[in-house]
Amino acid sequence: MELLPLVCLCLLSCSGETSAAGDGVKVVVKEDDDAVLPCSLSNKEDITRKLFDWKKDGQKEVFMYDSGIHHNNGLSGQHQQFIDRVSHFQDQLMNGNASIKIHNTKMADSGNYSCDFPRLQPRQTFNIELVVGAAPEPYIKTLDETKDWRLLQCEAHGDPLPTVEWKDSDNNTLHAEKPQISDRGGRSYITVKTTVTKTDNYSCVATQETISHQIAAVTAVRLTGAAPEPGEILF
Numbered sequence: 001m002e003l004l005p006l007v008c009l010c011l012l013s014c015s016g017e018t019s020a021a022g023d024g025v026k027v028v029v030k031e032d033d034d035a036v037l038p039c040s041l042s043n044k045e046d047i048t049r050k051l052f053d054w055k056k057d058g059q060k061e062v063f064m065y066d067s068g069i070h071h072n073n074g075l076s077g078q079h080q081q082f083i084d085r086v087s088h089f090q091d092q093l094m095n096g097n098a099s100i101k102i103h104n105t106k107m108a109d110s111g112n113y114s115c116d117f118p119r120l121q122p123r124q125t126f127n128i129e130l131v132v133g134a135a136p137e138p139y140i141k142t143l144d145e146t147k148d149w150r151l152l153q154c155e156a157h158g159d160p161l162p163t164v165e166w167k168d169s170d171n172n173t174l175h176a177e178k179p180q181i182s183d184r185g186g187r188s189y190i191t192v193k194t195t196v197t198k199t200d201n202y203s204c205v206a207t208q209e210t211i212s213h214q215i216a217a218v219t220a221v222r223l224t225g226a227a228p229e230p231g232e233i234l235f
Helices: 090-095
Strands: 025-029 035-037 051-056 060-066 086-088 100-102 111-117 124-132 139-145 150-157 163-167 180-184 187-196 200-208 213-221
Touching: 025 035, 035 124, 060 086, 060 100, 139 213, 150 163, 150 200, 150 213, 163 187, 187 200
Parallel strands: 025 124
Antiparallel strands: 035 100, 051 060, 051 111, 086 100, 111 124, 139 150, 150 187, 163 200, 180 187, 200 213
């Protein structure tokens, strides 16, 4: 089954390389996952005794490190949103790595981040876009079945809300009922049902085109009243 190139797979994947201001990087994660925002000097200069400052949307203080003093060991001024949620990679400072990890991400963490080295000559700033809301693996369940057919339901969520399609093992899109959208616990869910009449492996594919993210769940259906297609492989 062919899927769109993934920007987010498990933890993160960047849409570009970390570089000086002008070429940003995008990190896409699922809500409640940890997000690593990359920031490294190309010359791998030791920054143990340097200053680097992370901000969100140009204003919120995310994490500052200044010659060993930082927001996790006494430095004040960190925005309330990020207190006790941000860490850096102490053992990588000697290699010029100023990346940070934001733990247990929320939708509110989405935005534009900057990693700034204000005392370097020339000054260097790196730009990272964080998108929180990549769809997790869809949830598939059987609603009803006989020996000749099975009614399958797929449920998915994410921000933006994904589109959902059912596909067979040959990547053919199946006829499905009109998608239903519901709200639970502050999240929007999309539910799509389809009835299958042959033994096969079926995929529910959730796609968020605006953030170039796609993820699928697969279920094996064996119908005793229908013989498998030649060459079919079942889990």
